[in-house]
Amino acid sequence: MKLATWNVNSLSVRLPQVLDWLAANPVDVLALQELKLTDDKFPAGAFLDAGWQAQWFGQKTYNGVALISRTEGSDVVKNIPGFEDEMSRVITATYGDLRVIGAYFPNGQEPGSDKFAYKMRWLDALRDWVQAELQNHPRLVLMGDYNITFDDLDVWDPVALKETIHCTTEERNKLQALVDLGLSDSMRLFDQPEKNYSWWDYRDFAFRRNRGLRIDHILISEALKAQATGCAVDKAPRKNERPSDHAPVVLTLA
Structure with a gap:
C-alpha cells in the first residue's frame, strides 16, 4: 500500500500534472491541499474517468483539501469536529480499516499575529x-502540509530562519504534541539524503539551489509503524513547467 500527500497550489492549474503523477505513481490514497476551488468546480469527472474515487472539501483562495483513492472512502468528516472554522482545511475518510486524515495546516503568517494565534488554537x-480518533481507529495516518518543520534538519538555513514562521519553538512544540499521541514521523523512520525538503520558494532559484523546508509530513500510528517500508520526497513534479512549490511525499506500507 502506498499513501501520499501533495500541496498542489491550485488544482485547476495542476490537474494534468496530478493525473499524470497518479498514472505513473498509482498510490492507494493521495491527500491534496490548496485546491483553490469551490466544491462545484472540483474535477470529480476527470478523476473518475482516470479510475479514481474522490472526496473533497473545496474553498477558493488558499484552502481546500481532497482525498483521491483507488476505492471509495467511508465515514467522511470535514474539518475538526467541535472547532468552528470558516476554512476548508481537513478531510478524513476510512479505507478498509485504515483511517486517513488529510490536512492543510494554517500558515500562521508570523509569530505574534492573529493568524499565528489561530494556528495555535487550530493545532x-x-x-x-x-x-479521540486514535481510540476508535488504531490504524491512522495524518498527512498533509503541516507548515511546520520538526527541527533544524528540515531547514535550509536554520540560523537565518530561527524562530521565524514554520520554525518557531511554539509551532514545533505543537507538532511534538501530535507525535506524543503515539504517532511517528514516517520520513524519519528511514535514512534520508541530506537537505531533504518538500517545499521550495518560487523566488531566487530556490529549488535549483535546494533552499527549502520540509513541511509536508506523514505521521502514522504505532499500529502502522511496523508495516512502514519506505518514505521519500518525489522531487520530479517540482521540475515540471508551472509546478507547485511543494513536492509529493510518499509512504510505502507492507
Missing part, C-alpha cells in the same frame, strides 16, 4: 480530535 483542537 490544539486537532490534537484533541486526533487523540
